[in-house]
Amino acid sequence: MQSSVLAFATDLLDEGADAFFGNLTDRAGVGGLTLASVYHEARDVFPHHPTRVVRYLEPGAAYFRPDPARWSGRRLAPPAARAIGERDPFAEAAEQTRRRGLKLHAWTVFCHNDRLGFEHPDCAPANAFGDRLLTELCPANPEVRQYALTLVDELARYGVDAIRAESLHFHGLRHGYHHERYFEELGPFAEALLGICFCPHCTAAAAARGVAAERVRQVVAAELRRRLTEEDAAAEPGKLDRLADGELAVYLDASCATVTSLAAALAERAAGHGMRLSFMDAGGPGTGWLSGIDLPALTKAGVGIETLGYARTAEAVREKVAAFGLHGVRPAELAVILRPMAQDCDGPANLAEKIAVLRGLGVPEVEFYNYGLMRLSSMDRIGAALRGQGVDSS
Template sequence: MESSVLAFATDLLDEGPDAFFGNLADRAGVGGVTLASVYHEARDVFPHNPRRVLRYLEPGAAYFRPDPAAWAGRRLRPTPSTALDDAGAAGDGDGLDPFALAAAEAQARGMKLHAWTVFLHNDRLGFQHPDCAPENAFGDRHLTELCPANPEVREYVTTLVAEHARYGVDAIRAESLHFHGLRHGYHHERYFEHLGPVAEALLGLCFCAHCRAAAQTAGVPADAVREQVRAEIRARLTDERVACEPCRLDELADGAVAAYVDASAATVTSLAKEAAETAEGLGMRLTFMDGDGPGKGWLSGIDLPSLAAVVPQVETLGYAPTPEQVREKVSAFALHGVKPGALAVILRPMAEDCDSAENLAAKVAILRDLGVPEVEFYHYGLMRLSSLDRIGAALGL
């Protein structure tokens, strides 16, 4: 079974390559590192970082140096994090491109380098280019995201995939390669009135011109669906009693709303196919990250059986306190067309998920028994060094 640890490029920059890769190889005993290449905004506490305990990550920043020629003439392009410039100012010249540094170190140590890439959850690009963001039924743009039906967004995705090839990346862990719901973690996101699950679901659907055109092509009356969705949301925003009334989406507009969501799923699947083919053509593989798990991603456009036919691997979160709960989570994928051999699973060796090396080892053993070929551990900078030791102990049991 292959193993790696997810990490930020800032972990590498702050600790230096010797300490960073030494901890991965000697303490965690893993065979690879999964380094974030583009990441969303965050504020985190870093237990063992030698330079800082708390750090803010910029919205939609890139942690590699984009090739200007690859992005010439494009509006949507990755912006390098200011952390790269800070590292250069501090005299760490090689730190100006963490991926180049990581690639060299990984190759020298016989380790694999994966790129953990957040594609469409990008506040920076959404605010800079609102016309590329999803549009709800009222014409409001969800500026923390990019719409997967937009041609410029799709071009951005495939170009970003291709950028990783020059670093000798083995696999791209594709996070956020799909639509997102209404609640997606924007700073001070507020809902003072109870909206109810139906209104929240409907407010998360995209009705931009590209999504409506895709639905029309699939035989769905997109404009009529938008009007129906507007009316349904307004009714639920107006009256709290209506907001609490249950309703199945496949019952709205005689099933047309559900058909519209299905068309959105086809958009996501076709984008994943394009991204996977781009990666394969450059000697890499693309892993589609489905954090929620089987049966929970329909509104985000995640159709697991269809995705399993176009991407070589799906990755999910095995976050659970007991080994049997991990087994249940992973086994459920087989019922949705994803065989264990096409899965990668992320485990957490700390916090509420794990209290001992034996607990973690039992979870790893279950993944082996099920035939899962890859396990990853979250997250290098966010765990104590003792949790890295726990990984090493678990892999050795």
């Protein structure tokens, strides 16, 4: 079983290679590093940071040095994060992991990008009223797809073993934008409708599948307007597969095809560079239709799946993995992320039991979230759990 810890590039830069990699190998005893390459905006508390506790992460920034020639003439291009200065954390990580015999994975946020969405609104999803959801990029947009492919090419320069693709799909309305406000109760059905993209590229993709896309948009807009206007309507249940005479469901199937084709293209490009690509499915099976996630189609296209195994008990982790089987995803096609922190684990035995469950089911990879956000004692917990299960640094 392969093991890795997810981390931010600033952890490596701020702590220095010896301290950083010493914690990974001597304390956690893992065989790999999953380093954020492009990441979204965040404000985090870092319990063991040597000089600071609170850090802001820059929206939509790259934690490697983009090759200007690859991005020449492109509107969508990742700027190097200001926090890295003149350094290249991925080059440093690549050199250190090779020297220490560790795997290097690139944890890459693709379509959740505040910076590029605000700079290029036409590349963001559009709801039924034409409002752009500027914290995201639309996977159907040709420029976004080329941007994603170029990111894969960039990461290949560093000899990365695998790409962990986060946010390689659509997002709903409520995705945690700071100071996001809803003073009137919208209800889950209206929220779902407000998150569906009707940009020209998505409507064209649906029309190519025989959907009357403009009629679907009009029906969705009318239903939203009714629910936004009438207080009692907000609480009404709704069926997505019945709206617009069932054509909305076919429209959403087209969104799934858009995401699958993009993920397949990236996986093929990654394989051409000798890398693997895993699709991060944070919500778990059965939750992603509105986001364009079709798990069986993704695995059939040769895309691996990574999911969150956040749970208090090993049995709950088992149930999470078993649920994927109901959606055509075998444990051997999964990587699972565990949290060793107190909210999920009460000690090494708890974590070891979860790892044992994953090994017993045939899950080949386990990762731990997140280096900078956990106490050093949580890293010791990883090491004790892995040793207890006989998992070596591989």
